[in-house]
């Protein structure tokens with residue numbers, strides 16, 4: 097399925113480009129190999145595996161399978177991209193097909209959803225449960241039904257019958273038999289067994305005793321069992337549902353949410369008068385009856401069977417079940433029945449109202465009254481933190497939060513205090529700078545992944561906290577930014593921390609390697625994924641205009657580019673293209689005059705410095721000290737004279753600058769879709785997002801006819817799939833007439849070229865850093881420095897740095913000379929500002945005298 101995905105994205109892009117009136121040049125369609133970057137680098141293995149698995153199952157039921165080769169054999173070089181052989185209406189259309197929004201492709205499980213159909217919303221709610229979104233553009237959404245998505249569906253309580261019945265309800269044609277069989281085959285093994293932690297003991301639980309007996313015959317599982325007997329424990333199943341999620345109006349069980357979402361609208365009813373075989377009122381009535389029956393079923397006290405397994409061998413059991421036996425374990429925590437672990441006194445503050453999509457996401461987690469482990473995907477700035485906090489307020493047991501940086505840890509702490517009524521003493525942080533232990537029986541610990549997973553010898557105080565974390569049992573573990581953390585780290589985290597439930601949070605479930613599939617097994621299935629475009633239309637995140645600016649290479653740069661032997665040199669030449677520099681200068685000027693605050697991103701440090709110094713703007717990269725980073729950011733937030741900053745890739749994540757309204761990207765990390773999405777995320781939380789007609793801007797500057805064109809379209813794939821339209825700008829009107837435009841003379845361009853050519857090979861590298869703006873390492877370094885100088889740091893969020901919250905960043909300087917020296921701005925921009933200030937003060941003094 098992976099190659100088809102590419103074709104889809106390419107199609108999407110092609111149409112967007114056409115829409116902006118610019119045709120895609122031939123260089124776009126060039127073979128991957130030309131750039132030495134194989135297509136496979138961009139597919140995660142899970143996608144490939146899923147595709148193979150799917151193909152195997154589908155092939156079993158398919159008399160003939162569509163192949164690209166067949167299409168290519170027809171002699172038409174392009175139609176295979178558009179899947180010309182696929183005719184969704186092969187099955188006769190249902191008489192009221194106009195009211196039904198789904199097209200199902202029987203050959204690969206792809207589902208196309210019409211967003212303009214009357215029952216779009218209901219169908220979307222249903223599809224999010226059972227399929228993975230592939231692309232969600234304005235008029236059409238595309239989903240794929242695969243084993244992972246069906247696992248997620250089953251784990252949130254849907255049955256095979258639910259899925260098939262609703263597919264039938266929304267489909268324009270009869271649901272193909274092979275799709276039904278696929279759903280049947282895949283779901284029959286899912287949701288059968290659960291991993292449950294009860295009274296500090298792990299159990300494998302199922303409603304079907306036979307399944308457990310079979311499992312016990314497995315050589316690996318049998319060795320993980322606590323008692324060596326054939327007997328199973330049998331008890332009444334806990335009554336499910338009825339759970340109130342804080343911040344919601346009432347209990348938000350999945351079935352209830354689904355029932356509400358799928359309840360037909362008046363408009364649907366008015367328009368749909370046909371009582372046909374498949375749907376109309378009849379089917380809607382069936383649906384309502386069906387849901388009611390399901391709710392009644394819940395009332396029945398079924399029996400559950402279980403056997404206990406050794407807590408130390410959980411990963412082995414999970415791996416065996418998920419990977420080898422194809423019987424994934426769903427993880428659920430019956431926290432209301434947990435009388436062993438102390439309750440945590442925590443609730444959302446009375447005035448807090450969580451948003452509908454946050455409620456939907458949480459209802460997936462708590463839909464049956466227990467806490468299911470899994471991943472929630474929400475765009476940057478959509479409020480993942482509050483989702484995590486609400487989950488903690490629902491479970492009401494000790495919770496541990498894992499973050500990617502020390503600054504994130506502090507932000508989470510502040511957010512806990514802001515949104516919940518937790519006693520501040522019950523929140524402890526564990527970073528390289530601060531090592532706090534919980535004082536009470538229950539509480540929240542917030543720490544960095546690196547502190548928990550570190551393998552080297554720890555300092556005494558750090559070891560003490562780590563022992564404490566490992567010795568106790570946690571009700572909930574929240575894993576922030578799950579997509580960036582290596583799977584190996586997750587393994588260590590899950591090995592070291594004993595938790596009843598896990599909640600992964602991320603904006604993009606994307607990795608350019610094959611590690612995403614591990615998350616399924618190490619954390620749980622994806623429980624919810626929000627629609628970016630919908631949230632931006634509703635004002636929850638900013639509306640963004642995306643554009644790719646094509647900058648022609650100057651003759652002298654292009655001839656060197658063509659002769660350059662290494663990728664690094666080529667990359668440096670295309671980044672330093674004088675026309676790109678001019679475009680950047682022009683856009684900064686244009687947006688500064690509009691009152692925007694601009695962040696310019698460059699992964700390449702040489703280019704970052706050249707651009708920033710050339711345009712006299714402050715910049716931050718890996719080597720910039722913590723204090724200077726903070727000064728630059730503070731000025732960006734508060735100082736009207738600083739409207740633009742340059743950042744290396746350290747600013748990709750964890751940067752909360754709601755002032756930023758415009759992004760310009762001059763160099764980036766090859767074809768990384770994740771980086772593109774994360775960077776866009778920096779402006780999605782723009783403060784002004786609800787202003788009338790407000791738009792944020794995202795520009796990618798690309799040197800024409802270079803590798804950058806290729807990588808750029810690859811990078812955009814995810815955002816295009818989220819419905820973002822990238823306009824192509826080939827000419828910036830008025831740029832040539834701009835006063836002080838750089839590199840207008842041949843001599844200036846030659847000087848730049850000479851400088852670029854004189855740079856070593858490594859100057860073309862993407863910056864090699866492991867941290868972000870506020871990584872543990874930097875905070876620790878800066879704290880150490882301050883300790884030595886008697887400077888105390890009380891970190892807060894960036895907005896608190898701006899003085900907007902009650903926590904503040906403070907420095908108590910004892911005024912020694914070294915401090916004064918340190919206090920001097922080291923960034924060239926600020927040094928210059930400082931010099932000007934001194935000059936002005938001197939002139940004023942002289943005047944007064």
Ligand SMILES: Nc1ncnc2c1ncn2[C@@H]1O[C@H](COP(=O)(O)OP(=O)(O)OP(=O)(O)O)[C@@H](O)[C@H]1O
Pocket residue numbers: 449450451454474475476477478479480481482603750777781
């Ligand atoms: N239900 C809500 N009511 C009011 N404000 C909210 C709500 N949910 C989130 N917010 C606000 O939205 C903003 C973004 O939230 P948050 O920082 O949690 O986003 P995020 O999804 O974690 O973003 P990122 O991925 O960039 O870290 C914050 O200012 C937060 O206070």
